[in-house]
Amino acid sequence: MPELPEVETIARALREGIPGGGPSLVGRTIQSVQVLWPREIANLAPAEFARRIAGACVRSVSRYGKYLLLGLDLPGDGPLSLLIHLRMSGRLDVVPRSAAFTPHARLVWLLDGDLALRFDDARKFGRVWLVGDPAEVIGSLGPDALSVTREQFVSRLRARRGALKPLLLDQTFVAGIGNIYADEALHLARLHPQRIAASLAEDEAARLYEAIRRVLLEGIAANGASFDWVYPGGNFQENFKVYGRTGRSCSACGTPIARIVIAQRSTHFCPTCQPLAI
DNA sequence: GGGCATGTTAGCAC
DNA sequence: TGTGCTAACATGCC
Numbered sequence: 001m002p003e004l005p006e007v008e009t010i011a012r013a014l015r016e017g018i019p020g021g022g023p024s025l026v027g028r029t030i031q032s033v034q035v036l037w038p039r040e041i042a043n044l045a046p047a048e049f050a051r052r053i054a055g056a057c058v059r060s061v062s063r064y065g066k067y068l069l070l071g072l073d074l075p076g077d078g079p080l081s082l083l084i085h086l087r088m089s090g091r092l093d094v095v096p097r098s099a100a101f102t103p104h105a106r107l108v109w110l111l112d113g114d115l116a117l118r119f120d121d122a123r124k125f126g127r128v129w130l131v132g133d134p135a136e137v138i139g140s141l142g143p144d145a146l147s148v149t150r151e152q153f154v155s156r157l158r159a160r161r162g163a164l165k166p167l168l169l170d171q172t173f174v175a176g177i178g179n180i181y182a183d184e185a186l187h188l189a190r191l192h193p194q195r196i197a198a199s200l201a202e203d204e205a206a207r208l209y210e211a212i213r214r215v216l217l218e219g220i221a222a223n224g225a226s227f228d229w230v231y232p233g234g235n236f237q238e239n240f241k242v243y244g245r246t247g248r249s250c251s252a253c254g255t256p257i258a259r260i261v262i263a264q265r266s267t268h269f270c271p272t273c274q275p276l277a278i
Numbered sequence: 279g280g281g282c283a284t285g286t287t288a289g290c291a292c
Numbered sequence: 293t294g295t296g297c298t299a300a301c302a303t304g305c306c
Contacts, residue, residue, distance in 0.1 A: 088283070123283090124303075243284090
């Protein structure tokens with residue numbers, strides 16, 4: 001499920017709790033961790049990971065790009081951060097311990113209050129890091145897609161020779177955009193996915209910046225998108241204008257939505273609204 | 279069974 | 293150095 005709006009939705013749920021659902025993670029103490037699929041721990045041996053995190057209290061839950069960041073306090077130790085990337089199929093839930101071990105559970109942190117934080121991940125692509133400084137993991141990323149200023153965005157765009165679609169997917173350019181929101185933003189901005197970044201006129205660059213903000217914020221307002229077996233909960237899929245709509249009519253002009261492959265990813269666009277040549 | 283999937287990265291070519 | 297292609301990671305759904 002995980003692009004910026006979906007990760008933001010999860011971060012909020014973990015931080016604030018879900019009314020009538022999972023409780024907040026903030027203030028909880030991690031008593032121990034069960035490692036069911038060791039490869040999901042990216043930077044430590046499982047035993048070392050378990051030893052270092054035991055006894056830590058969750059101080060904060062935040063997001064940068066598609067990463068979740070848990071700020072931890074460990075009595076008598078320096079600051080510690082747990083970073084989690086859900087990749088393609090990961091999900092996180094605070095559940096009663098009795099519900100902790102599901103078929104796709106890969107990591108389970110046992111908490112006080114008879115609770116557990118469960119990391120389910122059917123495809124096993126997800127990764128977690130336990131570090132002193134989050135920059136060890138996310139330091140090479142570009143600015144967060146919802147924090148970057150228009151001036152920053154436009155100047156970064158000007159410096160790139162490549163096509164727009166791969167650029168939007170490049171997390172070192174801007175962090176948080178994935179395949180769905182890239183296609184939706186390009187359609188809203190009326191820009192062809194293969195336009196060369198540096199070739200955009202001033203108004204085109206501004207349109208792209210505003211379109212990215214708008215689709216991400218609308219995604220968050222809808223609690224993200226969910227449209228297959230991976231993730232229930234969001235509604236933004238009902239607002240898709242191009243993603244997954246190959247052959248169906250463009251909502252703006254009626255032209256059938258086209259699908260091409262760019263950078264090994266499915267790319268959906270309206271050939272009329274998003275012309276390659278002007 | 280083949281093709282597809284909301285992500286990232288190493289290796290390689292130009 | 294920047295850009296982009298392929299394969300790989302691993303599993304499930306249609």
